Amino acid sequence: MNVLETKGLRKTFRVKRKEPGFAASLRSLWAPSWSEKEAVSGIDLAVEEGETIAFLGPNGAGKSTTIKMLTGILHPSGGEATVLGHVPWQERKQLAYRIGTVFGQKSQLWYHLPPSDTFELMSRIYELDRDDYRRRRDLLIERFELGPYLDTAVRRLSLGERMRCEIACSFLHRPRLLFLDEPTIGLDAMIKERIRELIAELNREEGTTVFLTSHDAGDIERLCRRAVVIHHGGIMVDGSVQRLKRDILRYKTVAVRLAESSPPAELLPLPPGARRLPADAGQLRLSVDLTEIGVEQVLQGLMSTLAIADVTIEDPPMEEVIKTLFARGRDEGVAAREEDAP
Amino acid sequence: MEADRKPAERSASAAAPTRAATMAASAAAADRRKGTFWRGTLPFLLTCWKLNLAGAMEFRLSFLMTAGMMFLNNVIWLLFWGIFFDRFPDVAGWELKDVMLLWAVSAGGFGWASVLLGNFTRIAYLTANGELDVYLTQPKPLLLNVLASRMSLTAIGDFLFGAAIYAYVGDHSWTGLASFLLALLMSGLFFLFFTLAAGSLAFFFGNAEGIAFQLFNSFLAFTTYPADIFKGLGRLLLFTIVPAGFISYMPIGLLRGWDGSFMLAAAGMLLLLAALSLGLFYAGLRRYSSGNRMAMRS
Incomplete structure (x- = not known):
């Protein structure tokens, strides 16, 4: 059963163009020049329940934009998508009860308050039954080993501790599908490994589908069975991680x-x-x-x-596979631009 | 490369998918029951306000000083008006008590709105910097979630100032209290919706923080002068484009005595402003472009 399907999903942004220099700045005041930048260009994707999928691509490939469309943050410029049977940008609230999101760069935690307070707020946001909430919270505290700093203000936590709280929070309402955008960014090797283990455990035990973007080859190798590589807004490769390692290099x-x-x-x-x-x-x-x-x-x-x-x-290590794929994508991009040139 | 889309192998037993499907169905049914005001939104808002206050009190000294300084700041303005009225006891029919109540309504209204829905002055900033993402992934009414997620400390001083002035010069009868509370409510809503409309321009213009700030400041400034000192075009603007006049006329049109036509116009303008600002916000949301700035709620 597919929990996520997209067909020709597309997103373009209108970007203001300005030549360098003060004169160009003055000109752009009364005659601004705009261009369309295609961030995601027609993605077709189907994800089955329980899958762990890595969504890869170099910076600017369209990974985050795709996740933002799939979680209802952005409206697409074209195409279709359903996530757990909902059109994300039309049924944002209904969908939000059933998915979890972790953005490595955007925190859900209250900066000046301890994580326990954010847990409390999340329980209200997702309208969890009080007894069920307490049981679930205690389980996650134990699994993620949050006990020692549960009552410490988030601003005093290390990045690793904060990210563990962040991910534990995202599991509080038992999401069926978890979107993780760069969840291990900036973490040391031990913490990264622990976070991967925890996500893998919850995927195994609760059948949570995991949709992950990362630049870290370790995240992909340890967590994901399938990898989708996008470049210039389109899918370049879609296959099992093992097969990628076998076939690309x-x-x-x-x-x-x-x-x-x-x-x-x-x-x-x-x-x-x-x-x-x-x-x-x-x-x-x-x-x-x-x-x-x-x-x-x-x-x-x-x-x-x-x-x-x-x-x-x-x-070959996944790191090498990714490097090769991205380099290949870059070369293809250059070749395509050269062909387009007059 | 050819697609290879095998589903993940599961370690769970064969019975697990059936159990998982049952759980998913019951979860979906439970989700459908969610989202009501009394069982969903209200407990969420109360928790949000409780945590906002707790966050503010993390820095007790700063909390007391910020709120206290704003209280004093307002008192100093009233002292100036006191000196003014000492020389000119009547300004276009207004007395010192009316101006004091004007400040109470303006500061008090701004105060409660900023304490309970403190992000209304930051909509342009949040939009331009892509900081609505976290709120958009949560199953709560978006605007309410965004607005209630912040409490302004200085505004606590504003609200207390309004309450103190009412206690000092206000009409302490039941009708007097009801009128003052109504004035506070409407004043806060005028601030909220006007600033929301100005802030929502960020969806259309990109970086609209500057213009939103200017509009908010103009509105705020006009709410602190007696409406009747403005004539002609100024007065027209005050009751149309920058509708601060509906706040600054409250001491005469509501607190001194019930002026039915003024109150009807105020209610009509408030509804219009609410519709405009909500329309701008939700229409703009379709153009929201997010961003990749590091962000954390504080």
């Missing part, structure tokens, strides 16, 4: 632990398509270009000359 990393009896690997001649990577003593790491040579051939070569204790074959 045609290389694998072969990591070998050498047996004590093995001859040294430093002088080993490598076949075309295999490249040596930095590795600890007693280990060998190779990057294998699958367009030139198969992993089996490389392994056969290694086994014929070395004594091997252990072998692992890894997909």
Whole structure:
């Protein structure tokens, strides 16, 4: 069952253009020049209940604009969308009872008050039954380990503590669909990991659909099974995270632990398509270009000359996949602009 | 690349989807019962006001000084009027007591509106800086949610000043009290809707903070002078485009005695202004363009 569907969803903004300099500023006073900027250009998307989906793209690709249309913040310039059966910009209030939103840059928490007060306000905003609210609040406090700073003013919390409160708050009313826009921005590695674990747990246990935008490859790898990459306002790639890692970068990393009896690997001649990577003593790491040579051939070569204790074959890290995709998108954009040029 | 849209594998048992569907259906039914004024909006507003006050009192000294200074500021203006009336006891039929009540109605009306619905002076700012996002994702009447999310500290001083002046020179009979409360109510609503209309221009002009601030200041200034000192075009403006006259005539048209035609005109103008400002706000909302500025409610 789809919880979210869009068809040709589009958003354009009217942007004022001004050439540099004071004279141009004066000219623009009586003859302003406007242009249309297409932030989202016809997105078709379907998300099933319980999915964890990463919505990726470089800055300015249209991720946040799309989320804002799907949550009813922005009216689209064209196209259709339904979220949990509601048209977001027409049935904003009904939809809001059933979705949660976390914007990394826009807080729901009351800055001068402790998180416990914001919990109280949220319970009123979502009109939760009092007993149910208390049970749910206590559960989230325990799960998100908020106890120690529940009564500390938000302004005195660290960014990580604040973000945990923020996400816990967004789960208070048991949303069926949670939109997270850059939820781990600016957090340290440990806090990021904990936040990912918590979101994954609630997705598993409560079946909450998670729709996430992030620039952090770790968020995507740890949380999401499906990735949608957008660029220049349109969908560039839509597939499983595993498949992205497999298909976008045609290389694998072969990591070998050498047996004590093995001859040294430093002088080993490598076949075309295999490249040596930095590795600890007693280990060998190779990057294998699958367009030139198969992993089996490389392994056969290694086994014929070395004594091997252990072998692992890894997909490229998500970080690399994203970098490649964004670079590809940029090149396509440049090519498209060159074609358009007179 | 070809699309690959497999749904997520779920670790839950086969019975889970049925349970989840039942839960979702009952949640949807519960949601349909939500949103009434008595069970939804009113408890939300009361909590909002309680937390606003709690937030204000986090900084006790600042709270007392800000509110106290505004009270004193208003008192100083009245002292000037006192000196003025000492030399000219009658200004276009107005006496010192009328001017004092004018200040009580103006400051008191602005005071309650800014205490309970304190964001009404910040609509242009919130709109231009894309800070309506959080409110738009919450299932509450948008405008009420935005307005009630802030309490002005200085306005507490304004409201207390209005109450103190009424206690000092006002008519303490039941009808006198009722008239004063009605004047306060209407004055606050005039401030609210006029400033909301000015602030909503930000949806259409982008950065309209400057013009909204100027319009608000003009309105505020005109509410502190006796309406009858303005003649001709000035008076026409005062009862049309900048309808501050409906506040500044209250001491004569309502508190001194019930002037039916004035009160009818005031109510009509208030309704018109309310319709205009709400229309501008909600029409403008369709053009809202959000933003990416870091924001936190305080």
